[in-house]
Amino acid sequence: MNEQVMSNILRIDSSAHQGASVTRELGDEVVRRLVARQQKASVVEVDLAEGMPHIDADWIGASFTPAGQRDSQQRARLAVSDDAIEALKQADAMVLTVPVYNFSVPSTLKAWIDHVCRAGVTFRYTDKGPEGLLRDRPVYLVMASGGVAFGSAVDFASGYLRQVLRFIGIEDVRLIGAERVAADADAARESALAQLDKWLPGLAGRAA
DSSP: OOOOOOOEEEEEOOOOOSOOOOHHHHHHHEEEEEEESSSSOOOEEGGGGGGOOOHHHHHHHHHTTTTTOOOOOHHHHHHHHHHHHHHHHHOOOEEEEEEOOOTTTOHHHHHHHHOOBBEEEEEEEEETTTOOSOOOOOEEEEEEEESOTTTTOOOSHHHHHHHHHHTTOOEEEEEEEOOTTTHHHHHHHHHHHHHHHHHHHTTOOOOO
């Protein structure tokens, strides 16, 4: 596993629960280990439970207007997208926490994805197919499901997220999955922490 300096960490939470949440709890542990590894690391936190606007016809029109020709309203319409993409570009590592809702991802996360997948900015089409324009970096994909097994035929979340990240150039996706929480939450957490031990060896000490 090729490691690198992770001085800028981007954390994105998408659970509707801003208190008790398995993905947020596991995300805390991932960030704790990353910061322990790089003590001067800065952490930028984005909580999608606070809302994320959906794209619309005006957004699409602004996105496909050449940057130098956009008017003030179009620039304002793309401001959320520009900020989200810039935060992603600056990150040396990302911690993305995702509960599975109805076999897929929360709608606010889908809205964030629509903002960061921008033609000519984070990807482009070539005669050989789409090409991601962002540099690769580790993404710690922290997921929890009530009853879905990750990688199963009804898991429409983890594979989708891997594809989206690959589409914009990010290949290094490290899944930390707490599956079937509804059946045995403690066992699901322990399994996820064991996966985290694999990704961050030597930092297995856990917060109380």
